[in-house]
Amino acid sequence: MDMKEQLRACILKGIEGCFADGTLTSGVVPAINIEKPAHQEHGDFASNVAMQMAKAERKAPRAIAEIIVNKLAGSSDLIKSLEVAGPGFINFFVKDDAWRMILQDIDQAGEQYGKSKVGAGRKVQVEFVSANPTGPLHIGHGRGAATGDAVASLLLAAGFDVQKEYYINDAGNQMNTLGLSGLLRYKELLGEKIEFPENCYQGGYMKDIAREVITKHGDRFLNVSQEEGVAFFAKFGGDVILKGIDEDLQDFGVRFDNWFSEQSLFDQGKVDSAVKEMQEKGLIYEQDGALWFKTTDYGDDKDRVVVRSNGVTTYFASDIAYHRDKFARGFDWVIDVWGADHHGYVPRLKGVVQGLGRKADDLGIILVQLVALLRDGVPVAMSTRSGEFVTLKEVVDEVGRDAARFFFLMRRSDSQLDFDLELAKRQSADNPVYYVQYAHARIKSIFETARERGVAPDFSGGVNLQLLESADDLALVKKLSLFPETLESAAVNFEPHRITYFLQDLAGEFHSFYNKSRVIIPEEPELTRARLFLLHCAAITLKNALTVLGISAPERM
């Protein structure tokens, strides 16, 4: 039980005690809030129960607080002192010993420190990237990849049973366009004069694909029908591109548990059956020769076409079938990571989910905003139309996986992100990645020195934690203690950036500690051991936090 829980239980008991002896009379116990005050002077924790009870008790908040404080005095060995402050807050000061005990928890938990069981094994699926197999991943996909991967591992750490999935849009018009693009480049390379349409894929990778076909198959596709040629290049190109996407993701440290093909939904008749189910439920109706889904029932601006008047299904039809299939596969919770430009699709998909008989919240949607690429503060020009976009691979090759992931996760996914390539490469405190990793490496270096000097960091014989009594010792301990709740809230809110902020905060606390406090002190072996134990716990926390984001914790820098 963590400190907040203990305090909550303690307050509850106190209030009930007050009711019992008549010092409080309403008999109504509000939800007990425990928060961390912004200012140190306000204690380690504070509660606003007295203010919440004011109305029911018909007493001034401060008077109620006094009554509760009197009842609480000496009731818990966690509490050093408590006071009434401000408009009626009860401030709690926790005993130093209680703080220091946390170190033993951290040591004991090791790699598990910070993890929780709130997920209770519920099955959750995170679907992300899902870029069309019509070109290499660009930097925007990179942010989606980092975010989806981090959210998945956060949820895993929070006790969920997580699957990561990539949805392959291998059906529909864009595959024909891909096939045509390849075929035309192929003909061009073989000397035919061609007109390359504007809506075809302009990137240089199409020529690479055409070249590959020439080496493997020669010029035989010059003599087949347009239809056959397009079909071949669509399949061949799609496969090559998807393989490249997978490689780029692996270099970025992202691996999927499942790759799900849109085409498979058609092949297995799942699109038809999904449409049929919705029709039977009366959620799909016919008008102007097309079939429409009543998304307006769920807050959408207008109803949406599922099957066009020419009989061809829309992308939305696939989406209905896909999400129906996800739930049919037994997921309790389904999470989609989308580019923010798709935000208009949220009501529509939420409608589908409800139409399937699920709660709207069973589908979680994370919208990831644009990335603005900079070099030394100057925007890097990008244009998707001309195919001159910066790829994920280029960025990872230039700045490295760790820096790229950290930068992608530095901001709330909802807000736009400036990604400065030069800053990401810089090896100084300006660069938050190095700042954080350096903290870990520095601790490891201290242990190295300790070993060299024969101060073996073996804690099995017990450590005298009482010696950790300086303000800096305790400040570091308190920072470490925040990790579990930070991790949990980052997970359930889909907010990996809380971890990057926590890391910078913790690294700062450590660097500050390091500058003020000596760890290895030959004439004080017991204190040396205690401080080494503290840093051992700091290293565990730093490493666990970095790991959950998919970033390495170097031993040496």
Added chain:
RNA sequence: GCGCCUGUAGCUCAGUUGGAUAGAGCAACGGCCUUCUAAGCCGUAGGUCAGAGGUUCGAACCCUCUCAGGCGUGCCA
């Protein structure tokens, strides 16, 4: 037109889901290496939380309106 998102220090952004005196990093200025990694630390300065109303003990956060920017609003994917 309608809908969604954003607006916090010169810049880039946090702000524990309504708490006490709004925080960090850059940039600026001034200090700290004979010491376990200076890829580091300490200090100074910087604010009408876009604006105006409202809700209550209490608002950057919730409601209404206004302004500014971005995105969406296909029988495209």
